Each structure stands twice: as structure tokens, then as C-alpha cells.
Amino acid sequence: MATEALDVSAIDAYYGDSHVLHAVSFALKGGRLLGLLGRNGAGKTTCMATIMGFLKPRRGAISLYGEDVAGLAPDVIARKGICLVPQGRRMFRTLTVRENLMVAKQARKNGGSGWSIDRVFQLFPRLAERHAQLAGSLSGGEQQMLAIGRALMGNPRVLLMDEPSEGLAPQLVAEVGRTIAQLKAEGQSIVLVEQNIKLTLDLADDVVIINTGRVVFRGTADQIKLDDAIVSQHLGVF
Secondary structure: OOOEEEEEEEEEEEEOOEEEEEEEEEEEEOOOEEEEEOOOOOOHHHHHHHHHOOOOOOEEEEEEOOEEOOOOOHHHHHHHOEEEEOOOOOOOOOOEHHHHHHHOOOOOOOOOOOOOHHHHHHHOHHHHHOOOOEHHHOOHHHHHHHHHHHHHOOOOOEEEEEOOOOOOOHHHHHHHHHHHHHHHHOOOEEEEEOOOHHHHHHHOOEEEEEEOOEEEEEEEHHHHHOOHHHHHHHOOOO
16 A cells, blocks of 8 residues: 655645635655646645745644644755755756755655766756756756756655746657656656646646635546546636
């Protein structure tokens, strides 16, 4: 039986007086990919921010392999093994590619060799070619590679990916998809937030749909593929 890598249980979150997440619950099994879908403004990025500790939940629980992490500081959560590929990439633009990777390096939590700069460069050869280049001068696709590589340098037990295909040309979207598929094949547990529904369904084992801060569907990717009405009702046509 798969272990629950990440368990989000009935979390409520607020921006000031505005109630933005309403008893959101879902579980990510170890080694699987969970797609978190929803229309713009549905609460997906807020959910990621709450898991990472940028926004503290008022109620509910968040656990990483059974350890409660709800409300901890973001750096503590990252050290425990939840790492984020943020929407908009948010790298250190005046540092080189190599320096961006170095500042994110953390030891693997359960032993073993884990992720290193050399391993990231094997995954993304273009970053190796540009290792001394300032991050701010990279193309959009290269910046996304660096954002993923930087998160991997934290040796995540759970990897959160927020809109990794955003703003990329179709060829680069396909490349990002292949990278995510490779990480999943290597056993990485992943929560993927994406507006690209087809990309998500191609990659995901399980899917959660959020609408106005509430979970409105929880099931497998295959269920959605076999039922267009779910997509039409909650996400529109894709």
C-alpha cells in the first residue's frame, strides 16, 4: 500500500478577513503525481502557499509522511523536505546559474547521494552550457529549467510545482512535461498545479479540482479522461 507522502486535511486559510480556502483536503501517495486543477482564482496557488508555510492555515492539518508541518516557517518546511517550483520562477537574477543552484542545496533527508549540481546538469544540459551566465539573462525556458533544478537541489521528499509550463512555447511545454515524467518515473512525489489540463492529465495519477477555494472533485486522472462532463462542469473545455 502506498504511503501518504503529503496529507492535507480540512485546511481553512484567509487573506485578512477574506476566507480563501474552505476545508480543503487531499492526499498525495508516495511516488505518485497529483494534479491540482481549477479555474483562475480557484485557490490552487493559495493552497500551495499554505502547504509551504507562506500562508498559515487557521484550521486543519498538513503532514509530511505523518509529521505535522502546518504553520511552520517556510524555511523549516523546506528543510523537512517540501520544495516548491514557484509560479513566475522567482530566481536570483543577479546570480549565475551555478550560484542559484548552490544556494538551494540541502542534504538528502533519508541518506543516499541525492541531487547535486552535476545531476541537475545531466537533467538539463542547457543549464550546464550556461552555468556561468546570470540567471536574469536566460530565456524563459531556461529560467524554468533553473527553477526546477533549484527545487531539486533541496532534495525534496515532496515537490510542489506551480504552473511550470506558464508562458512557454509548445515545444518547451513538451520538454517540461518530459522532465516531470522522468522525475515521476524516478519515484519523486509531486503535486502539480497547471492551467494546461491536457499536460496534467497526461502526467497525473490522481486529480483534485478546486473551485472557489473548495474541493469539488477528487479522483483519478483516468476518471476524468473517461468523463468529459467533469471537465466541462468544473474547468471548461480544453
